[in-house]
């Protein structure tokens with residue numbers, strides 16, 4: 001590697017031009033500072049290139065196929081269904097490129113002197129070296145630095161010998177046709193979203209889970225309903241371990257072991273690793289920053305200011321491994337860039353009520369405090385209200401009457417704390433409840449809000465009424481009654 005170093009002095013260096021890094025750059029510039037955005041990979045962001053957008057495009061195609069498959073339940077018979085895999089993938093890629101194009105336009109709008117290509121690495125608390133493919137070309141001296149390096153899919157060690165058929169979510173959207181079969185490793189959000197979409201598009205899919213978790217759900221009752229609902233039309237093998245993978249023609253021969261110790265060998269065209277993502281903080285010389293790190297090598301930081309310790313270094317987005325979803329990356333990037341610009345006068349920024357939505361069907365939404373957090377040692381007992389969507393009016397009308405919502409509130413104050421659900425239109429109910437949570441509403445105040453009829457939101461009202469009853473059980477003897485038909 002040749003060394004042809006140029007020295008650059010800036011106020012704020014931002015490592016990574018993803019969603020968090022772009023927001024950080026803009027916020028630092030808005031503070032009147034000279035900022036430099038350093039990107040080691042392709043521009044375009046994980047969200048647009050290989051994340052949120054292409055996955056939702058694939059899911060949209062799967063929903064179209066599923067609507068046709070579900071139509072006979074209404075007495076509507078669409079005839080022979082033909083899925084053109086090449087056309088499906090072509091649309092995914094065409095629309096994905098359009099979304100990436102918008103990001104590239106905005107990156108093109110950034111002055112050239114504020115951008116640097118290459119992989120950045122700390123050599124000291126205020127110094128970065130930036131390496132291209134063949135050389136270390138630049139030394140950057142920055143009085144403040146934002147780490148916005150994102151995350152990378154975890155490679156499952158038992159799959160290392162599986163050959164080119166072992167892929168990650170980043171590879172799926174490059175396929176030019178739908179495969180015949182796919183094994184998916186992991187029942188997290190990525191495994192379930194992509195696994196279900198592929199299955200609905202006619203791919204033979206088996207999903208392997210080493211445990212019993214389903215996406216981000218922590219409430220055992222919701223988890224039970226979710227395993228049943230998703231398992232009804234998907235081959236999910238819970239409590240299965242991956243033993244080995246070897247190439248088999250153009251595919252992969254996968255060996256797995258179930259809870260009884262029984263080993264099974266199956267062939268798949270592809271094995272998709274969806275076993276989690278790891279923050280990109282290794283290989284960036286984090287040890288030269290002098291920051292205190294946690295067990296995963298991530299600097300300790302304040303989640304309201306994004307400041308690492310009391311230092312001039314800030315962290316944002318998937319790199320901090322806290323809430324690894326797009327809206328949080330954007331918020332954290334803005335806060336980190338703003339505070340890097342203000343440093344040492346750092347200020348807390350707005351952190352919103354947590355909200356995570358998995359675009360499976362039924363959809364999964366969790367918001368506010370999770371069941372697991374509320375059960376943590378030392379926390380006061382909390383009240384729970386439950387609704388099943390099995391007999392919920394509008395859900396039955398739509399033939400989408402599967403799922404459960406559990407809502408949580410504080411005894412005494414009656415304040416709404418959070419919820420977990422799997423069910424129809426969870427993306428919308430999730431927002432409604434997250435807004436109430438952030439507004440610090442009580443359950444009574446939420447029940448004073450309008451609910452139309454017949455809507456899926458009436459299911460949320462039923463759960464809130466049950467929660468209200470639980471909160472007031474010993475006090476007034478109030479018994480909630482659902483008085484609209486099919487509520």
Ligand SMILES: Cc1cc2nc3c(=O)[nH]c(=O)nc-3n(C[C@H](O)[C@H](O)[C@H](O)COP(=O)(O)OP(=O)(O)OC[C@H]3O[C@@H](n4cnc5c(N)ncnc54)[C@H](O)[C@@H]3O)c2cc1C
Pocket residue numbers: 015016017018019020021038039040041042045046047050051052053055118119120121148149150151169190280283284316317318319324325326327329
């Ligand atoms: C398949 C999939 C589906 C998803 N779906 C959703 C969804 O529906 N909704 C949602 O909210 N979230 C979703 N997410 C999560 C969301 O995409 C991420 O949380 C978000 O994109 C993270 O943004 P970021 O800025 O932290 O990272 P990124 O956008 O990955 O940016 C990090 C950048 O840093 C660069 N970089 C890394 N190291 C260096 C270095 N040393 N020097 C220079 N540059 C470096 C990388 O090349 C990269 O461009 C999904 C993710 C995946 C993978």
Ligand SMILES: NC(=O)c1ccc[n+]([C@@H]2O[C@H](COP(=O)([O-])OP(=O)(O)OC[C@H]3O[C@@H](n4cnc5c(N)ncnc54)[C@H](O)[C@@H]3O)[C@@H](O)[C@H]2O)c1
Pocket residue numbers: 156185186187188189190191193208209210211213215241242274275276277323324325356357358359
């Ligand atoms: N709709 C969305 O908002 C959305 C969609 C996709 C991804 N994302 C983000 O991307 C992140 C990463 O997603 P993910 O699904 O890869 O991770 P995850 O952490 O959500 O799930 C990983 C899963 O893999 C399992 N696993 C881990 N190692 C395994 C092994 N060796 N064998 C079998 N199973 C194993 C885990 O038990 C877990 O079920 C998410 O946490 C989320 O923040 C969000």
